[in-house]
Amino acid sequence: MSNENKQVKHVTMVGDRTIPPKDARFISIYIMGQRYKVPETLTIVKAMEYAGYQFKRGCGCRGGICGACGTFYRVLGDHNIYTGLACQTVVQPDMILAQTPFFPPNRADHIGLLKSKLPPDEQIATLYPEIFRCVGCGTCTRTCPMGIDVMNYIAFFKRGDVLGGAKESFDCIMCGLCVVRCPANITQMKVGMAGRRIAATRLIPSSAVTRKRAEQVRAGRYEKMLSELGQMDKEKLKEIYVSREREPNLSQPGEWMPKDQSHL
């Protein structure tokens, strides 16, 4: 650790530790039981990095969408357990943090079953019979950092409405915090995922556009582009990323075309 720090010192722009402005106000938070002073307004991830932690694996997307940084926390003197994504939640005074490590979900093998002849609702019931143990306590719903009514989508699957469950669970980012808290040992996120896959393969009509594009991908249309990118050096990659063209938000179909059409 100390050796690494010494090396880092004379390399500029390496490391993610925030450099706070001179007049920053500091608050104390607790990480693994240790108290740290960190500048306020940081997110939990940045505060932990400020405190000296380095995330090498499973640090996630830092954009609030991958679900890798699901965090439980308490605040001193408050009996409630709160949840949030560490990359999205701003630290507050006296926060006591616990990021969930890998928590084993029950992951049924549903890929083979997608071709099954069972009706969709019975498929879910066969893969995850434990959903019928739900006692309706609603802890999952109160835990979800995405504000999904988790219990409701489990209820949809229980009553055989796979499409309803798939829609209700659509915003799930698979952080698994509900799974940690469920007293009935249900793996809600995996049930939702299986439901969405079953709905997509069996219940929702497939779109011609998507099928066409999938065929193009399989036929290797993008292989050349990808290998070009793979061989590019870092500076060049940065350059083309910064100068990339973007379709303006809310533009009508057919209204906008990129200047460089060599890849279309």
Add this chain to the structure above:
Amino acid sequence: MPKLTHVPYYPGCSLKTKALGYERSAMDCAKTLGFKMHEIATWNCCGASYPLTKDNLMGLAAPTNILVEAEQHCSERKIDAQLITLCSFCYNTLKRTDFEFKDKPEKLETLNAFLKRSYQGSVKVLHYLEYLRDVIGFDNLAKMVKRDMSQLRVAPYYGCLLLKPHKEIGLDDPEEPVILHDFLEALGCQVVDFPGQVDCCGSYLIMRNPEKVLELSHNILQEANEYGAQALVTACPLCQSNLDQSEGERHGADHFLGVQGMPIFYFTQLLAVALGLDTELHQFEKHCIDPKLVLSTCFEDDAKKIESKK
């Protein structure tokens, strides 16, 4: 057309799967009778059996969620807080939960704190039959019947959960109930009163000990048959399923073969027939014993009348 009364409705899981015909026929009849059943937006399984231990808070969580959703549904629309149900299991669980909260308000307080909800205890749980009796009125119902049902000899079968325990449910007399009798009379059927009407069909023992259930159900059917019934009506999806399977077994039917025998109707299915509604979507074909055979013998004259008109 007059405006239909808005009645919040809790279906329960069976009504969305095995007992779809029950729900559809009930909804169709409701529209004819002047009310519309609005499914509450969010609901979960009621738990199916009421938790009988003293420390039953966890078991009450599920029904409380439903009641609080119903309360919100009603207060948003500024209507009387009530909730109509069809399944006897759901009715029993919800009604007893409600009773428990009136009896022991501290339990509601604990649950509200745990669930982070604020249920006020205002929802009145109703069974569809109760609504027909107390709001529509069987006299009025009789006036709306379109078909001559007098050829049909029907035995009412109550089962357990619709009536018991009397102190908590209070729908009707637990041993000598009349609500289904009165209902069938209003339809103009010949009512067959038989002693097995409040016997247990075996209920969810069907999962553990199907032989026992088929035997219990068989006794009920046998008795009804001896008293001259052509068909049975029930208000419970599980009773319907057990009795229908048992009768199907007796007649050597595989599932859905539609053999002749004593069909088990949901009372709403028969109501739809009596009101002259289109019953095509009421899933008569999902019964082991095809109800259409009995109906066609009873409506022979009707059929002839229709034939002659053509």
